[in-house]
Amino acid sequence: MIDEIFGRPSAKFKRVQCFAVALAWWLIITRGNKHGPPGIRSLSRALTAKITAWQIYVLTLTGYYLLKNFDKLIGLTPPIPFENHYTPGFYRATWVMQALDAGFWTAYPIKNKYARDLLSIVLTVYYLIFSDAANEKVRRYRLKTTVESCRVSWEKGRNPYAGAIAKLLLPKINIYKDVFVKRPAHSEYEEPVECLLLFDGTAEQLKNQKKVIYHLHGGGFTTMEPKLHEDYLLAWATQLKVPILSVNYRKAPEFPYPYALDEVFDTYYALMKSKGTIIGLSGDVVPEVVVTGDSAGGNLAAALELKLIDYPKKIKRPAGLVLTYPALDMNFASALSEDQMKLIRQVTKETATPFLYKNKKDVYQSYAGDAHKSVRANKSFVNLAQQQKVQSQQPGSPSEQGPGNKLSLTSKVLYSGDRVLPAEVLYTALMLYAGDTECDLSKDYLMSPLLAPEEKLAQFPKTYIICGEVDPLVDDTVLFGAKLRQAFRDSGRKNPEDLVEVSIIKGYSHGFLNMVPFFPEAKAPIHKLGFWMEEIFDNVLPEERNIDLNEDDYSTDEELVGESYANIDEEGGDVKAPRKKKTSAQKAWDKTNIVHPGGLVEGRQDKTKNSVIGEIKNAVVEKL
Template sequence: MIDHILGKPSPSWKRIQVFLVSISWFCYLIKVDRRGPAFFRTLNDRLLKFSPFQLIAGTLAMIYMLKNVDRMVGFGAPEPLARLYSRNYYRATWIITALDAGFWTAMTIRPKFLRDIMSLVFTIYYLIFADQADEKARRVRSVVTVEHIRVGWEKTLNPCLHALIKLSLPRLTINKRILIPRPQKNPHGTKPVIGHLYYSGSKESFENCDNLIINYPGGGFVSMSPPCHDYLPRWAAKTESPIISIDYGKAPEYPYPYALEECFDVYQSIVESNGEVIGMAGWKDKAANERKQIKIALVGDSAGGNLVASVMYKILESPTPLPHPTGLILIYPCLDFNITCWMPPSQLSAIRAESTTSIPGVLESKDHLSHKSPLSVVPDVKRKRWRKSFSRSIEDERTIEERVQVIEGHSVTEHRSDNSPRPVIGTRLAMTSRMSFFNDRIVNPDLMRAMAILYIGPNNYPDFASDYLLSPIIGPDELLAQFPKTYLMCGEKDPFVDDTVVFAGRIREAKRKKKQMNKGKFGEGLRMRGLNEPDKSNDSENNWVEVKIIQGISHAFLQMYHLLPESKGAIGASALWLLECFRDLPETNNIPTSNAIVINEDEGLVFGSHHSNTTKSTQNTQNGTNISSQISDNVESPSTKLNHVSNSISNASNETIQKQPADTPKIHVSASQVTLSPGHERERVLWEQQNILHEHEIMKRRREGLVRNLAD
């Protein structure tokens, strides 16, 4: 209190206050009657019948009750994040936060073996006292250092934790660390790049394998080498394709663009040698290039997703023509370094284009003023009434009937029949997901600010408005139009979810513009095929970009394999997409084409053949909410739509999968002999049915969560 009276809070004034209070009590205890005042003397006589143990235990119990009296009488404030995440994710973040707090508490202990042991001891303490773990994490992240980031994010390297995790990892034939030489005449230097190779097949099959996955692991550009990512061995086992994970230089020792140059040089060395630099067969005859060029997929999560997109830009701009990757996977990528609170009009228009015109979608997340509080990020609590108001029902219907049209970049409202227009989301300021979910339990603004400063370095001042190698989300359309098939996955509550949605929309819009321009050229796009033959060209919109938004979770879910059930499904779904990307057959599901599941950018999922014009309606009840969405094929819309798999999957999809004969031939993946069975597809569909959000659900849920607790 003294420091607040003086108006200068500091540790020295707090120390003086503690000494003054302690001395005052000691002086009082010396002068007062040893049995205390009259009231305490009477109370002391009554307490003599209790033992010392009972008195101590009872005193501690009373202190605990007094400390939580507000909760006992119902005056306690609600937990702000209790309704933000799913139960599974919140439970996983509780364990992650306790681990972080425990490791940060023990990080100064020497020697190392004692530090490793005490880190787990402190973790157990913080698991019991979760509030103290949250407070410890908040204090550390507010003034986070490089050492704090690396200690907290590389905790799986602890010998005890590493041994436990290793027990559940699949056994791999090849799991080693290698050095990858730089390309000849490389302007970036000759120092080799460190990589970790994972492969589950035999050594002979590795040399002649036709597929390769290049992984750029995440870690905020600051920490986490490939051994910290335990999903890599699982990907290697599921895909049976070799994975080379790059241990690129980390900031602040190696600031931007050192990591990008290393990642690009690795790709160039591998494609020019056809894999020989990592131990594969290479070219049988280097002069004639007799051996088939290996197919490469680029994969990255978080900071690695940024590097995947930037490396793709460098491949397209390379003065020496390089083969393009077969596909890209970006998982909760960080794609924009121009960290601002408000979304620029260009990004808002991209999100508007991703939402449907028939069902409210992405745009609804930006309606900050339609709820009780403009600061909340969880849904409003509706009071339960015996009878639902008729006016409330009409109001809910009006939110569905309203439309927002885009005319030359300006938003226009469709007026209701009573000629009283309601405010339009497009006329208001739109906040980015980085600010909407600023209380994220994994990546908060303090961490994002620290990682951005460290990665850019002290000697760089990039142009955030034009440097698309640093912020891939602002890449030019002519380069985005040349991107290969792209697969993006992100959590619904992730601060980077807007980056994912906008980047997907920009790729799709750039490719659509290029396709429309090519239609004007004589003979472009013409191809002879049978009447009932499906379109197998890779130029179909279904093959451009695919986005999965997992409901109720946030960042780093791939690192929570043992804590989060959704993580297992995410790893399996992405591995299955890699199999489909690598296989030589047309890019369709292993279900017969006549009954295939077709992903449609315009209206979500379509069941039936490519040429059906039927419209199906699917309904699913989850958490007491009925979700009804129109699903149609060959519906052309002037705006692009997000390619999400619907959270409400029709029973027709399950029937289609179940009708497959048990002896359906498996599809082999080139030399690696990877099989793609109907069980894999059924497992992915069931996982998507439970976790993946449809486009009209994504931002409706966020819109309902933007304003809440202040009025509770």
């Protein structure tokens, strides 16, 4: 309290204050009169004769508890954010996540890694019990979000104790290997791309495979790796019996846009041109590939398809896309445009998901309170069918104009306080991914696939998209699905409605694929995603995605490829193979990937500190 009185709050001073208060009371108890200061000594002697020390202790704690919760006792409890937005199961999952974040962030400053790892788990248990303290701790850290805080939060699986517990729940598969893919000759880069190969079968069975799942993981472009997405990757591997190649693309801010996209493109190119031999396939045919990605990985998956469409050489494009809560628009507008609102109304009607549209109205009403009870407000909140009828009769009415429509607020604004993906984290991820790259966020469709022109979207394959109802990125999902459907329809594609499927899960937000250990309900959408991939493979139209193998500039010579499938024997075991000496670029990257179990990477630097974007970020943080 003292530092607040002086107007100079300081974490360092708070620590001194705690020690000072504890020391003062210790001296009063040990050196002062045991019955307290003059004036209450007679009362202390009388109470001591009638009640025990234990009773005094319990009464003291009870009195403190009642005093601390006095506002709740008299009915002045503050509102609980998102108390009715999430399903009970999802809210419990966010409770665990908040406790984990608070525990790991609190323990991170400890230098000894063994103590830090253990204390992270102990503090997590503490914050599970004292959830209000966890919420406050998380709120404060997120007000000053950095790349390091994101990595501590999202890479908790690196903690040996948390990782060991998680692995007990995971299925076992035969092939689970790191693969280093050599860059194609046309690539601007020389260092190979690190990937993870998963397959539930032997090397001989892998050799006969003709299908591949090409996976791009999420993590805000700044953190995580394929091995931290094992919960659903292993589930798909056992469900589909298809090899999964997951790209461990390099992260921002060390490698800003478009480095990750170029890695994803080069690896896909190598996979196609080598006919899958780089991962152990026979090479008899070019494999059918389904590209899937979640969050940032969903962005890269859609951008990969667009880049393949733009590429002058013929490459066999994916048989389909499966996107999970993808980040498809890097522009943080506060309101949807008029055209976007029309698309949302159309897709809401066509897909029978009016609850999504209604939920935005409910959120606005929770902000407006009693003010929305005016006649004008009530008229603006008629049901969807009535509103569409009114707008069709009055095409120029104010209710149809984007910024003037209360329902046109973007999901990034409406759900900016989300317990999983708040606005601070979204904003930080965008800045770090963009870095110092000169790109126009309002036009670059490889960074924001939602901005892609219709003639390019019309060439997309079968696309499935799934997202939570109250996810800050739900608008990206709905709008992208609507734009794809419209592009397919306008280009004359057969059965355009069947080429896009958008699934919105009520009461879910972001990141549920990684919540399986404490959110078992996530197994259902994981299985659904696997079913979608299986459906794409079963309905392939190869004539639409030809490949010109005469333009092959990719070598599958084992000596050039380096360590890849050569370390897998016929039974799926290890075979020692000489590894090619690492380049200087690889060695530099390895040095930046010395990972502390708490989640941080030693030696990494936030490039935004020395950039114009970094100055803007620091200014925003200071104002907050």
